[in-house]
Amino acid sequence: MLRPRFFTAQALSEGASIVLEKEPSRHIAKALRMRVEDSLYLFDGSGAEAQAQITAVDKDRVSVSVRDLSEPPRESPLDTVLIIALSRGDRMDTIVQKATELGVDEVWPMISERTGVRLDGERLAKKRDHWERVAISACEQCGRNRLPVIAAPTSYAETLSKAAQHDATLRLILHPLANNAALPTQCLSLIMLVGPEGGFSDSEVSSASDAGFTAFQLGPRILRTETAPLVGLAVAQSRWGDLST
Template structure:
């Protein structure tokens, strides 16, 4: 039986006792219904797994004894930074979740002309906090011990200043696929994907003028969440660990 994995922001030290944070304790006691003596795996993003025994469970207060730590490197060899046009509903969450599973190391949500999500600064901040939780949960599930970076939401034109020579954007009319591209896999690889409806013609011209390389994934038009995940999978297959 697989040992449950829980993310925590607390400092973790082998051979020590720890009272879990309220949210983690509530998940262990009320959702997983774990009991004294059962094993738990904790991680805080430092690259290690910490294996624990549960000492006590009282409502949502759970104390554990950290038995040992193990270092594991299951990160993708590619440093992929996904610049994703914000999509509606749960599509953005799906992209973040599966992007984590596929090894993406950084995410930057983009506000573009066709972005269907309109929020004020306060609600964008709440959205960012929610997305951060999605990323952490995805790490719990897939076994990553390093938490990908989620950058603040940014407008496309401002984000274009971040472009490097290793940048690609999804364009259904592009003539080039990833198999014919030689990327510098020792540097950050940027993938730019539009929202529902894609980038506008003006945005495509602007992105291209900044040196971003257009690529396509076959003759079919893909939805925004499909395009991002398929592209990351292809890059891992061509240049990475697939």
Template sequence: MRVSRFYLDAALAEGPLPLEGDLAHYIGRVLRLSPGAPVQIFNGSGQEWPGEVLEVSKRLVNLRLAAAIPGLPESPLQVHLGQAMSRGERMDWAIQKAVELGVSEITPLFTERCEVKLQGERADKRQAHWQQIAISACEQCGRSVVPVIHPPAAFSTWLDALNCDLKLVLHHRTEQQLESLARPEQLGLLIGPEGGLSADEIAQAENSGFQAARFGPRVLRTETAPVVALTMAQHLWGDFQ
């Protein structure tokens, strides 16, 4: 039987757990789980709490949790993804797949050719939206630790703040192959916008310690590039081995 997993931003412990609000509505009215249905709750700590549904009413769902168990281990490769923002669902898709592929942190970036303009309340709402996408991806893929989606940042600000063993910027015109690089513990990965990074931005990245790397002969879309790069990085240095 499939066990539904749910994220709850709260301290968890063995015993009864009453739920109200959106999560109760989702369990009781959307999924229509009935008493006796198995569930698994996590709060981002790395542990999971197996449990079952005890009662479903119009506004309340009661669960009973068992003792905590270790969650799925995180990849030994910690990846901070700097993803230039794109319009529509492309950014949502990139974040969702990056989380499924084990990314540790994501910072949405403003770049020269980025067409997305966010500030103030709109930026806060988009960050919250992207964080919820990360949570939903964790619920689906089995991760017990939720990656942090940072507030959107200026390109140069992120470059200056990033501290990793290895920093890579995707660039299809270089001959540098990933296999030639030493295995890192922390990887900074820079993905440009739909129109690509400008020559000045690539130079800025290289002056900040980034190495240009090639991920095949073709030019990848901005939402495809992080999927390919993360897959290759996890295969070489992470938990896809």
């Protein structure tokens, strides 16, 4: 059985004794019923991973001793930014979770012309915090030791401006009616732009083209907004990243 993995916001160093945060402490003590001298893995989001041994257990407080710090090569060689229109319900949770598993480095939620979701103020802050926790949980499960950046949602125009300033090898906007051009055989960094349920307007596609995006079609079927980015990321990781086919 694989030893459980947990994220800690505390920097890891060999020989250090640390008290884990309340959420992982509760999971270790209550759900997993782990005991003193049991082993687990910790990561701090920077790429480092450490084996650790439990030294004390309480229901809200678990102490560990950090050992054997390393940086295992589990990150994709393809630097990927996913720009995704905000979706209703739990679709964003699914996208963030699966994109994290697929090696994405950054997720930029954006508000396009046909986006049916509007978030602001306290609600926006809570949503972003929730998505960050979803990404942490996905990293704990899949073995990644670097947390993807979950950006604050921005308007379509602001997002395109930000993307245009990004030093990316390739920028793709997924569009079901695109006439695909040949993609490069090598790509080190990718920005992938995916629209809402209603798709992009013609003016938005034109604006993306002006910002350096190439329209790309994934196939003959129109994919849902939560399906398209995951298929696109899988294709990209298979072509330029570390997914085996």
